Every structure is written in C-alpha cells, then in structure tokens.
Amino acid sequence: MSMYRRLVFLALSLTLAVVVFGAYVRLSDAGLGCPDWPGCYGQVTPAHAAEHIAEAESAAPGGPVSLPKAWKEMIHRYLAATLGFIILVIAALAWRQRRDPDVRPGIAVLLVGVVVFQGLLGKWTVTLLLKPAIVTGHLLGGLATLSLLALLAIRAGGLRRRFASPALVRLARVGLLLVLVQILLGGWTSTNYAALACTDFPTCHGSWWPAMDTANAFHVVRELGMTATGDLLSHEALTAIHWAHRMGALVVTVGLLGLMVGLTKQGFGRMAALLALVLAGQVGLGIANVLMSLPLPLAVAHNAGAALLLLVMVVINTRLMPGRAWGVAGSKKHENAYA
Template identity: 75%
Template sequence: MYRRLVFIALALTLIVVVLGAYVRLSDAGLGCPDWPGCYGQLTPAHAADEIAAAVAESPEGPVSMHKAWKEMVHRYLAASLGFIILVIAGLAWRRRADPSVRATIAVSLVAVVIFQGLLGKWTVTLLLKPAIVTGHLIGGLTTLSLLALLALRAAQVSRPTVPASLVRWARIGLLVVIVQIILGGWTSTNYAALACTDFPTCHGSWWPDMDMANAFHVVRELGMTAQGDMLSLQALTAIHWMHRLGALVVTGVLLVLALRLALAGQRGMAGAVFAALAVQVSLGIANVVMSLPLGLAVAHNAGAAVLLLTLVVVNERLVPARAWDLAGRRNDENAYA
C-alpha cells in the first residue's frame, strides 16, 4: 500500500504541476478570485450567478466559467494529493524501521504541502504577485522531487560504483537545473517569455539594453516596479535574457555530465540526461520562434519537471551504496532505541 501510494502521488504531482502551468499560462489563475472555494461555493456551477455578474461587469476580465473550472480542477487535484501525502506520511512513520522507507522525508512532505497550500491561497488573494507565484511553482517541484526520492527508495534501485568526481558533477548538474527552473519560473510569472522575440539574439543584440535592478526586485506587484511604476521592456528583457544565459550554462554542464556518465558505463542514465536536455532546449527555442503557443509553453514547463526528475534520479542512484546502507541501519537503530 505504501509503495503504491508513493507512485500514485508522484504521478499525480506531475499532473498537478503541469496543470498549474496550464492554468497560469491560460490566464485562469484568478478564475475564482477567492480561496479555497469559488465565490464561497464548492464548484463553479454553484457560483454561476456570481461568475455571470463578474463577466457582465468585465467581459475581458480574469473571471469566466471555463477559467473558474480550470482553477477549481487544479485545486481539487491538489487537495487530493495533499490527502494522499498525509496517508503516506502516516504509513512511513509506522514503517520507519524499514530501510526502504524514508520516514523523515515523508513527514517533511506534509509541511511542504501545507506551505504549498498557503502559497496557492496567496497566489489568488495577493493577485498573482510574481514572488508568490514563483514560490508556488518551486513548492510543487519540491514536492515532486521529494516524492521521487521516496519512490526510488521504495523501489530499492541499484547503486553502481562510480568515481567521486562523477557524483560531484551530478550534484552540480542538479544545482544548475534548480537555479534555471527558478529563472524560468520568474520569466513565466512576470510574462517575460516574449520580451525577446528573435533568436539567438535579443532585439538584434548579443547584450541587449537591460534593467537588472527592477527585473530581479522580488517584493513587488505583477507588472510593476517596487516604486509602483510600470515594469519597463528593459526589465522584462533582463529577466528573459538571464533565463537564456542560464540555459547555456545548464546545457554545458549537463552535456559534460552525460559524457562522464557514458564513460563510466552508465549509458542508460547518460541517455536519459541527454534526451531530457535536448527536448527541453528544443521546446525553449520553439517557444520564442513560434511566439509562445499555449501547448508548447505548457510542454516547456512539463519538460522542466522531467529534467529535474531525471537529475534527482541520477543523483539518488549515484549515492554510494555503503552510505545508503548505513542510513538504513541508522533508521533501524533510531526506531528500536
């Protein structure tokens, strides 16, 4: 039961993360302007009168019936995931002496999910502040990564013997992917994905005019500077261009990692890293060239989640077997103490 629930939660988390990207990119993030219900009701159907009044008042506004359903389906799935994670944490704690269970991570997931729920609430009530929306994305991917660790331990994956230098490259690869995902989230939540419409240059330049200070000022309203002025094109350009430069760093690091994995005889992991990277880079370029079609934009978010999962799996598998066995024995000792 524990193992099945972990894998179900992992799959559901991936769905929730991708659906969350779809809700955001289709401008349905305020489809229901309150939380956790929709105008205080369980479903948009029960709030039909309030939604109709909002549409009549502002036909081009953020509220409509189809946007409300998108938002609420995302909330229903997220709530279901939270319940499953609570059950997983309870089962993991009962089986904490089992080396295939990581009870500490399972219990920590409960705290992550609670905070993630608060971020979901603040995303709506604070009107899509970039820092909150980006934090919500990071929380979802953190949940995905922790569940992947639980699934890998439950599956008791093999751990090959590899050079310590390869483990360090895997750690660096994971770190740069995390930083790049944060940059990507900041780009998306600030609607800066089309600040540069040409490729590979931006506005015909390899170093376009940029406003770094306002671009990366965290505490501010959507589309505004900290002083309340409209965010300039130069600021949006800075956000976009830093994400592109980050993509270059990630590409270089992961290509080296894939090569070193292949030379160490780990061709399966090397192929997975290369394939996930190639797909994600291709989607990023296609989004710029094709002016951010919704399907490709959502796929790019899904690709980021898959790339992160790939690096989590690689790092977990490269943990030395001796260290993993010792961790399991420590769990046993703590449980019986």
C-alpha cells in the same frame, strides 16, 4: 506491491500532473478564475457560483474571471487537495512501517510540511493577486514536492546505487543545482510574462547584449507588472528577465553535457542517454516557444519538460554513490550496493 509503495507512485504521478496543470492554468490566464480561496465565491464548485462569475465577467469582459477559467482554477485545487490527502496517508503509513529499510518516514513527514506550506502559497497566489514572488514560490513548492516523492519512490522501488568517482558525484550535484536555478529563472520569466520579451533567436532584438534593466527585473517584493516604486515594469526589465533565462539555459546545457560525458565513461550510459533526450527536448521546446510566439501547448510542454529534467537529475544524484578509491574493479564489486 504494498499499499505504501502504490500510494507513493500514485502521488508522484499525480504531483507531475498537478505541476503541469498548474502551468496550464497560469499560462491560460486562469490564475484568478476564482478570486477567493479555497472555494469559488464561497461555493464548492463554479457551477454553484455561476451567478457571481457572470456578474464579474459582465463588469470586466475578457478579464480574469469567466466560467471556463473558474473551472480550470478549481480543477487544479481539487487535484492538489487530493494529492495532499494521499501524502497524509503516505506519512501515516511510513511512520507505521518506519523499521522497513525501504521506507523513509522523515522524508514523508517533511512532505506533509511542504504540502501545508504549498497550500498557503496557493491561497496567497490568489489573495495577493499573482505577485511574482508568490507565484514563483508556488511553482518551486510543487517541484519540491515532486522531488521528495521521487526520493520516496526510488527507495520504495528498490533502485540500486552504484559507486562512482567523487568527481562525477560532485558534477552531478552541480548539475542538479544548475537545473534548480534555471527552473527558478524560468518560473520568474513565466510569472512576469516575459517569455516573449525577446522574439528572435539566438539574438534578442537583433543584439547579443540587448538593453536591460536588471535592477527592477529581479526586485522580488513588488506587484505583477510593476516596479517596487509602483511604476510600470519597463520592456528593458522584461528583456533582462528573459535574457537571464536564456543565459541560464546555455550554462545548464554545457554543465549537463559534461555530466553526460562523465556518466558514459563510468558505465552509466543509459542514464546519460536519458538525460540527453530530456535536455534536447527541453532546449528545443524553449527555442520553439520563442520562434512560434508561445503557443499554449508548447508552453505547457516546456513546463512539463522542466519537471522531467528535475526528476532525471534527482534519479542520477540518488543513484551515484561516492567511492573513496573508485575504480573499474571497485565499481563492479559494489554496483549492487544499496544506500
């Protein structure tokens, strides 16, 4: 295996770890464990900033700053910085090997831009005090990095493409779009701390259509826990955020079930089974988080499940090649075709 291929798969694995660990940092309220950037009170490690951290913790016991929270935040930054360096090396190698058909230098260069912007979002997440729009954007940036690395890994790994009916290809693309929108809604729910706005299931506050304030719920430019006018965000607004995520889960489930049927009918049974497994796990985790009041391990697992579901959808969409005159014979004839 070439150095380029090894680094691509290493970066893909590390990105998944960074996304999941970032969720752990956020869900354990450690996002402001070090309130400056890129260091911790201007120091390289929390150990060097222990005195400042102790002063902040003494001034606000139980607040956002403590030594354990600072270490969580800084470990996430160390992992992200390591990933950024690896991606720079991947881009350099991809440019040198740009004539190799299994290398995509354009995607590698795009990745560098995404990582730079992701670093800025990480900085603004801290310096702008966890504004929901910035935190959600940071999450989406991480998943964009994961998706682009998946494309590089699929190509470098020589995964073969197969012809499918245009209708199935369109269904797969719609499914990917639905998953992306649902991840956005999930990120918005998490960053606004609305995961427990509804504590019963399948109803919310005993109702199939609870009282909601959608206007303030989805106003993007505002402070955490506040409306755009500076008032406290109401429980009705948090309910609207949570309920939108639930409705999104229902739409995604229906859409992906249709995709599974189409995949099975056209000979992609293994992909359909993998999609069913990941989707069932993700739905189960979502329900369990509500009924069990958001235990940290399950909440982190739910974030990991979203990343895995996105990866599966990227693989499916990359694997399917639309054929103008698709049929059983055509599928068999071209099943080993490359992109």
